[in-house]
Amino acid sequence: MSRFDAERFKANERAGFNRIAARYLDASASRAALQAALIEQAAPVAGERVLDLASGPCLLAADAARRVGPGGLVIASDIAEGMLAVGRSALPPEALGPMRFCAADGEHLPFADGGFDLVTIGLGLFVFPHAERALAEIRRILVPGGRLAVSVWGARETVPLIAHAQDCIARLIPPPRVPRPSVFRLGEPGALEALLSTAGLAVESVAPWTLPCRFASPADYWQGFLDLAGGAAESLSRLPADVQARLRDEVAREVEGCWHDGQLVADSQILLALARR
Numbered sequence: 001m002s003r004f005d006a007e008r009f010k011a012n013e014r015a016g017f018n019r020i021a022a023r024y025l026d027a028s029a030s031r032a033a034l035q036a037a038l039i040e041q042a043a044p045v046a047g048e049r050v051l052d053l054a055s056g057p058c059l060l061a062a063d064a065a066r067r068v069g070p071g072g073l074v075i076a077s078d079i080a081e082g083m084l085a086v087g088r089s090a091l092p093p094e095a096l097g098p099m100r101f102c103a104a105d106g107e108h109l110p111f112a113d114g115g116f117d118l119v120t121i122g123l124g125l126f127v128f129p130h131a132e133r134a135l136a137e138i139r140r141i142l143v144p145g146g147r148l149a150v151s152v153w154g155a156r157e158t159v160p161l162i163a164h165a166q167d168c169i170a171r172l173i174p175p176p177r178v179p180r181p182s183v184f185r186l187g188e189p190g191a192l193e194a195l196l197s198t199a200g201l202a203v204e205s206v207a208p209w210t211l212p213c214r215f216a217s218p219a220d221y222w223q224g225f226l227d228l229a230g231g232a233a234e235s236l237s238r239l240p241a242d243v244q245a246r247l248r249d250e251v252a253r254e255v256e257g258c259w260h261d262g263q264l265v266a267d268s269q270i271l272l273a274l275a276r277r
């Protein structure tokens with residue numbers, strides 16, 4: 001029987017997020033309130049050294065940079081160099097002062113021990129196939145007492161934004177021979193707390209937060225999913241055109257029950273967590 005190939009999985013994620021980088025940046029505006037909530041929780045202050053992991057188009061990193069100011073440092077890091085490049089080119093020059101950029105796998109960080117006061121990860125911890133390895137690295141690079149602030153998707157049944165799309169894919173396309181790690185696995189009750197504690201971090205809070213997700217049509221919903229899920233977008237791009245068309249029809253049927261007051265509503269649950277080394 002084949003075994004899960006983490007390196008292959010990461011290569012697919014990297015290719016996919018590079019593929020969708022510009023669209024991901026555009027769609028990020030719809031998640032501005034989530035980003036603000038995470039930064040509020042992380043509370044970077046002047047002079048701090050911050051690592052934003054799985055940074056994507058660097059928006060969280062840029063918010064942190066505004067707070068740490070010229071005496072601080074913010075490194076935006078992501079496995080997909082195209083995401084960092086798109087984000088960097090969209091930032092005004094005055095935002096770049098304390099910012100640096102580093103393409104790297106979050107499970108193998110090229111940073112010295114104890115060099116950061118704060119690590120942030122927006123919608124990213126679940127993308128690491130071995131999240132415990134990423135957390136061991138985070139613990140290593142944080143100063144004693146340093147903070148980790150993360151957002152992750154809630155349990156599957158609370159995230160229609162992704163679950164409807166995955167249900168359609170599962171009905172039309174044979175499953176991968178080896179199951180991939182679920183993006184919902186840290187949203188199960190107690191899972192995030194357990195993972196953080198096992199990594200040697202003291203959990204200060206884990207709280208639910210609702211992400212409003214509204215769409216004008218099934219096509220908008222489907223595009224919204226593709227603009228968020230790099231790995232899925234990469235795999236689906238290899239399907240023949242007729243299968244892609246059937247998938248769009250399937251999505252239209254799937255979301256029929258989501259209409260409310262002229263909008264497709266797929267509001268989804270997030271968990272926001274803060275932990276300390």
Ligand SMILES: C[S@@+](CC[C@H](N)C(=O)[O-])C[C@H]1O[C@@H](n2cnc3c(N)ncnc32)[C@H](O)[C@@H]1O
Nearest residue numbers: 013017054055056078079080105106122123127
């Ligand atoms: C859903 S996006 C989140 C982006 C951004 N933090 C946000 O809040 O919108 C997930 C990001 O994780 C990155 N990623 C996936 N696997 C990774 C890995 N092994 N190491 C570092 N980054 C990774 C992807 O390239 C992508 O930019």
